[in-house]
Amino acid sequence: MIRVESLWQRGVLDFLRSPMAIVGLLILAVIVLAALFAPWITPQNPYDLMQLDVLDARLAPGATSGEGHYTYWLGTDGQGRDLYSAIVYGLRISLLVGVGSALIAAVIGTLVGLVSAYAGGWVDALLMRLVDLLLSFPGILMALMILAWLGKGVGNVVLTLVVLEWAYYARTARGQALVESRREYVEAARGQGISRWRILVGHILPNCLPPLIVIGALQIARAITLEATLSFLGLGVPITEPSLGLLIANGFQFMLGDEYWISVFPGLALLLTIVAINLVGDRLRDVLNPRLQR
Amino acid sequence: MSLWLLRRVGQAVLVMLLMTVIVFVGLNAIGNPVDILIGEDLNQAERVQAIARLGLDQPLWQQYITFLNGATHGHLGKSFVHHEDALQLILQRLPATFELAFSALLMAIVIGVPLGLFAGLYPDHFASRLMMTGSIVGFSLPSFWVALMLIMLFSVHLGWLPASGRGATREWLGIQWSWLTLDGWQHLLLPALNLALFKISLVLRLTRAGVREILPQDFVKFARAKGLSPLRVTLMHVLRNTLIPLVTVLGLELGSTIAYAVVTESIFAWPGAGKLILDSINTLDRPVVVAYLMVVVVIFVSLNLLVDVLYRLLDPRVRLEGAQ
């Protein structure tokens, strides 16, 4: 007899079938936990200027602090920050900005997409034209333009990212909503006299979630990369609270002098995070893509 | 075909016009255009002169006409920093950026397509699986960090390639190009590779997906039923059909490559338009930013148009449907 499993069960099992996805998930778990418990697992708060000792700047990995309290396992940067602490706190910012902007963009974008599908007609055409225009422009240029007008800062970066990302969700949500609205169960619900809005929210929205989840995962990775790039270029976070991108930028000048760790280690942390998210997101896409399901 | 072309060009012009309106509105909404376009270090008399010259004392819609007029004639203000015409500045630097972008795209195709073809034909092969995972790493890599690593490895440790700058150039068609000299290539290799890394992963995955979609189709089976050699089936039928949609994606990717060149140019001190815009943003050289915006819009709209035309030329189904 044919096995009967719930859709979610099958999805989870399928997901776990890929060893790479499991690896990604584990790495992510470690990173998220580290970011959450940052103050407890680091010897120093790198954003507190009082705790930094400029005399300890640019120490190689493994050196001890000037006062002998702890070891700089990954060395220190140009301002005497313990690199390990800086990386963990930097991961915090990365995750916050990445996930935060993705969530806000998801909510806004999905709303716009659903409204567009619901309204139809010229409203739909206009919104989708806007979305197309937005998506055809490369993100980094738009980010540069927006930040050129608004100025630096974490808040502005999040705003920029939201402006860049919402269009993806809007397009997908609208497309999926249109497909779903032609399905029989919607016809049946309409036949029962349920209002269109309730159908949209209660029936169609849940069915739009799978592709939106996939996009969300991949967008988080993209947002983190973009934030790091913008910070690297000096347009993102303030100098006193460096994110991974800024740490890497600060380390650029020291690279030629063989003090590689200042750029390499934060870079590795960033790389690991993004790879993990992409591994998970990629697998999610394979699992949730209806075409590949039998 | 020509009717369609006319319509399409008309659309493109419309979009460009729309962008000029947006930029104009943006200019006036964000701040006093006087400050934005003229600068602060002029005395009162010079300011009045400049205002009159730029027509900033006229009603808004008239200003827009003047702005548009200026734009089509290439006058978008003078750079505060360089004291030269902003548009000229950008156009001077564009060849360097194009060089970089084209080289990167070329690398991506030359490396990505064959690898993607292999991965699509033999998806369960160990090498294919490796490539797929590798490609995930490839497009996860933050390009600025990779640039640093490349410099560290090839310039600092191995000393094979220069860490920054553009090499010697030679003239062709009235423009200086560095890919015509050996020294130019030495300077071009690292930044192009850096830009290409992300693209290689993308091209690899796209090619693989395309091949996987084409392979089970009936016409491939039919080609084999005719007794054609596997090489011919692969190249003439599978690859050719995969490449048609791929080419259009790549065309659009050229635009995105030009954009992302900003980061690469800044790290490798490559004298292109990207580095210019970054410096201009940091020094608040607003006229250059405005001019850059207009140039980018024109490039993108034209690129989109070209890609559409290319697609129509390549896919006979699309091209001939109007002619029937």
Add this chain to the structure above:
Amino acid sequence: MKALENAVLPATLEVRNLCTSFHTRDGILPAVRDVSLRLQPGRILGLVGESGSGKSVTGFSILGLVDAPGRISGGEILFQGRDLVKLRPAQLRQLQGNRIAMIFQDPMMTLNPVLRIDTQMIEAVRAHNPMSQREARQHACDTLASMGIASPEERLRAYPHQLSGGMRQRVAIAIALLHRPDLIIADEPTTALDVTIQAQILGEVQKLVREQGTALIWITHDLSVVAGLADDVAVMYAGRIVEQGRVDDVLDRPLHPYTQGLIDSLPSRNQRGQRLRQIPGMAPDLRSMPPGCAFAERCSRVSSACIEQPQPLEIEPGRSVRCFHPGVAHGE
């Protein structure tokens, strides 16, 4: 006289106990099970069955076109005495499109949509005959003309989507005939076409086959087509051949209950006002085949013997059936 015919001429094709299965994530699906056929030169065999009966896979197996995850797991396919299953890919390629050709169901999908007709025909010619481009093109043109296709030059310069369905299929047939093959396998070639075009093409194919002495396997789900076209017929159900023989014999005196059911369900067989007869039930899922006779659960003659798999019972030379209750008329 019949016996003499069968014995003297060497068979073009002899399939013995062919088994083809698909190894998927859900298990091993046996698409073709223990299929045996025999075809003389110049004869037309109709291979009849519903979708999922394994008839197309049989056709692909003969030509060596079964794609992973499927593969031939047993049996022999003797083409003019050579076992195709044992051939190396390069050797098989020499035969494909050359001595054995195939015509597919939907010509829109079988012709490459982005290549011109002449490109696709020329490559088929040059694959087995080292001619120049020009000579190959001429040969293609001549073949089209010989099939009665008007203005062949124009057709050659066209793209597949510019031709009508019937014309595309004629091109596909022309491609099959380019090297005058000894065996042609046609997989439902007229199913996607209009009835009128269908009739035309059937007539044309029949004429060509008689003229060139080609053996032809015509795969279809439509018994009425077979009735008008074929010399012999083999009926497939759930991967096995349940009855075969000369077409007149089988259609006039069907032995297997499935064959009887197929004949009965033909609308032309009905009297006006009578309900259309159907075979109750559905074809079994390949993933969960019952042991024993696959038709048992839909059969009106089923008995306790049917939990065993019936082996082919040869009533006369060339006439066989797999059933424990052959020939019993149903519904007295």
